[in-house]
Amino acid sequence: MSGWAAAPYTAALRDGGQLTLRGHDGWSCPLDVARWSAVADAADLALLRRCDGPVLDIGCGPGRLVEALGTRGHRALGIDINPGAVEATRLRGCHALRRSVFDRVPGAGRWGTALLIDGNIGIGGEPRTLLRRVARLVRPGGLLLAEAAPGEVDERRHVRLDAGSGAPGPAFPWARLGARALRREATAAGWACAETWTHRGRVFLTLTTPTGPG
Structure with missing residues (x-):
C-alpha cells in the first residue's frame, strides 16, 4: 500500500492531475482523481442513503463522501494512509486520520457502516483479509458498502502509481474484483450479500454481518 503514500498521488490531489495504476506486464487502470476531488455525485448519494449509524470511510481520499455524510447527519470518520488525502478531507471541515x-482504528467494533468505495476493495491486495478486518470494525449487524469493478474481473497484482511525468511510485499489492468475485470473497470472510445494484455504470454491494455471536 506504500504507493498510495507516494508523491504522485499527493501531487494529483493537489493539482488535479491524472493518475494511472500500472502493472509490470503492461496492465493499466486509470484513476478518476477529478471525481474523487469533487462533491458527491448522484451515485454517491444513492450509496450514502443506505448508510446506518456512524460511518467509517476506509481509504477516504480527499473526503467527498465524509463531507456528504456530515451534511446528512451521520457521524463519519475518514482514514487514509496518504497525508495529502487526509489534509484535503480536513480542509472540507471533516474528521480524518492518517x-x-x-492499524488501530478508533471505535473498532462499533461502526454502523463501513465504506470501501472507488476501488478500495483492492487495499492490501488480499480482499478476503481486508473483508475479515472490516468485519471486526463494524458492530454486530453492521453494514459494509463496497464498490465492485465493472465486469467480472478477479485480479491480484503488484502495481505502481504513474502520474505521467517522472518515474512511477514504488510497487504495492492491489486487487480488482467484479461483483461475482466480491460476493464470493465476502461470503468466505463471513459477510452476507443483502443487495447488489448499479448506478450510472458503477456497481455496489450491501454486505451485512451477523447480528450477534454464533
Whole structure:
C-alpha cells in the first residue's frame, strides 16, 4: 500500500492531475482523481442513503463522501494512509486520520457502516483479509458498502502509481474484483450479500454481518 503514500498521488490531489495504476506486464487502470476531488455525485448519494449509524470511510481520499455524510447527519470518520488525502478531507471541515485500516482504528467494533468505495476493495491486495478486518470494525449487524469493478474481473497484482511525468511510485499489492468475485470473497470472510445494484455504470454491494455471536 506504500504507493498510495507516494508523491504522485499527493501531487494529483493537489493539482488535479491524472493518475494511472500500472502493472509490470503492461496492465493499466486509470484513476478518476477529478471525481474523487469533487462533491458527491448522484451515485454517491444513492450509496450514502443506505448508510446506518456512524460511518467509517476506509481509504477516504480527499473526503467527498465524509463531507456528504456530515451534511446528512451521520457521524463519519475518514482514514487514509496518504497525508495529502487526509489534509484535503480536513480542509472540507471533516474528521480524518492518517491510518491504515490494518492499524488501530478508533471505535473498532462499533461502526454502523463501513465504506470501501472507488476501488478500495483492492487495499492490501488480499480482499478476503481486508473483508475479515472490516468485519471486526463494524458492530454486530453492521453494514459494509463496497464498490465492485465493472465486469467480472478477479485480479491480484503488484502495481505502481504513474502520474505521467517522472518515474512511477514504488510497487504495492492491489486487487480488482467484479461483483461475482466480491460476493464470493465476502461470503468466505463471513459477510452476507443483502443487495447488489448499479448506478450510472458503477456497481455496489450491501454486505451485512451477523447480528450477534454464533
